[in-house]
Amino acid sequence: MTAVVEATDLxxxxxxxxxxxxxxxxxxxxxxxxxxxxxxxxxxxxxxxxTGTTEPDSGTARVLGEAPAAIDRGRLGVLPQDFSPPDRLSARELLAYxxxxxxxxxxxxxxxxxxGLADARDTWYEDLSGGQQRRVCxxxxxxxxxxxxxxxxxxxGIDPAGRRTVWRLIEDLAAGGTTVLLTTHDMAEAERLADRVGLLADGSLxxxxxxxxxxxxHGGSSRLTIETTAESExxxxxxxxxxxxxxGRHGTPDGALVVRDIAPAEIGAVVDYLEDxxxxxxxxxWAEPDLEDVYLELADRTELERTSPDTSERDDLASASETA
Structure with a gap:
């Protein structure tokens, strides 16, 4: 299938x-x-x-078969990370502009x-909440x-209900044929919306x-989290x-233990162990691995390989990650 967006060795x-x-x-x-x-x-x-706003030092980028700077801007929609429209226009006036x-x-x-902002159409941008402002953007x-x-x-910055509105909108756009490339730190967002996910680390995928x-x-095994003060021994x-x-990881509470590689049917054996x-x-x-596990595994591995000064140590770390 022909690529609509393509980057090669940028x-x-x-x-x-x-x-x-x-x-x-x-x-x-x-x-x-x-x-x-x-x-x-x-x-x-x-x-x-x-999107043609930065010129790479080398490599090629193509969008709709053309160099990004040559594209008819009417065919692209671009939302930068930092976007500050005029404060003293209403939501509708901004979109009309x-x-x-x-x-x-x-x-x-x-x-x-x-x-999801029909009711806020006449509100000045500066008077909208942060999440509403982002939805206007x-x-x-x-x-x-x-x-x-x-x-x-x-x-x-968008609240959970507003986030789901945007998610449904992106899904509808894609269903209608729009090609979407999005960046996110929300793994649930990436897992729900993306047909494919790319992890960028140190400037390369x-x-x-x-x-x-x-x-x-890369996700690892299932996990059963036990909230207990009992010692690991x-x-x-x-x-x-x-x-x-x-x-931190998956919101694990302080002191909690995690039992790995366990099926739901085996949870009863752990409960019996506790009670006995x-x-x-x-x-x-209990939870299955998800995209957050993938992110942490690959990002941690990349960080270890980047910061470890000894080549043999990096190889050992990578081997351990592969077999974990």
């Missing part, structure tokens, strides 16, 4: 900083492509190179309804009914596939691998 440096280092990707018509990666990985630079830049725009009221990229849509962290395929390959006789990961040894616990939760 390189870009800013002084001593390497923003892109051989970044390559290909997005087909009607596809939603999710770009994830740590801060500073080069996501925004890659989007700028693909952007609609006026195109020959055959959509009705601003219809766009406001799409992003999303709307500004849709007034020209673009063929290709670039969204750099589109739902940042280190993995790219469907969310399900990435989870199968109390679980030495349990037949499943046990770890105490600490707070009078080990107190306040909660149990």
């Amino acid at each position: 390189e870009k440096t800013y002084g001593e900083t390497v923003a892109l280092s051989g970044a390559s990707l290909s997005v087909t018509a009607g596809e939603v492509f999710g770009l994830i990666g740590p801060n500073g990985a080069g996501k925004t630079t890659l989007v700028r190179a693909l 952007y609609a006026g830049l195109y020959d055959d725009p959509r009705d601003p009221d219809a766009v406001l309804a799409d992003v 999303v709307g500004s990229t849709l007034v020209n009914d673009p063929d290709v849509l670039f969204l750099d962290e589109p739902t940042t 280190v993995a790219c596939d469907t969310p399900a395929a990435l989870v199968r390959k 109390a679980f030495e006789d349990l037949e499943y691998p046990v770890e105490r990961p600490g707070r 040894r009078n080990l107190e616990y306040t909660g149990l939760s």
Whole structure:
């Protein structure tokens, strides 16, 4: 299938900083492509190179078969990460202004309804909440009914209900044939919306596939989280691998233990183990691996390889990650 958006070996440096280092990707018509990666990985630079606002040092970028700077801007919708329209215009006036830049725009009221802001049409931009402002910004990229849509962290600051409105809108656009490339730090967003996900690290794509395929390959095993104050030694006789990961990953509470590689039908055996040894616990939760596991695995591996000074140590770390 012909690529609608294509980057080949893009390189870009800013002084001593390497923003892109051989970044390559290909997005087909009607596809939603999710770009994830740590801060500073080069996501925004890659989007700028693909939209013609940054000139790469080397490599090629093509959108709709042309160089990004040569594209009819009416065929593109671009939402930068930082976008600050005039404060003293209403939501409708802002969209009417952007609609006026195109020959055959959509009705601003219809766009406001799409992003869930029909009731706020007459509110000044500065008086909208942060999440509402971001939805107006999303709307500004849709007034020209673009063929290709670039969204750099589109739902940042939007509340859960508003985020789902934007998600449904993106799904509807893709179903209608719009090609979408979005960057996000929200793994649930990427997993729900993206047909394929690419992880950008140190300026290049280190993995790219469907969310399900990435989870199968890099997500690891299922986990049963036990909220307990019992010491790890109390679980030495349990037949499943046990770890105490600490707070943060998947919102694991302080002191909780994680039992790895366990099927739902086997949870009863763990409960029996707890009760037979009078080990107190306040909660149990089971989960399959997801895209967050993939992100943490690949991002951690890339960070270890980048910061480890010894080549043999990097190889050992990579081997351990592959077999974990």
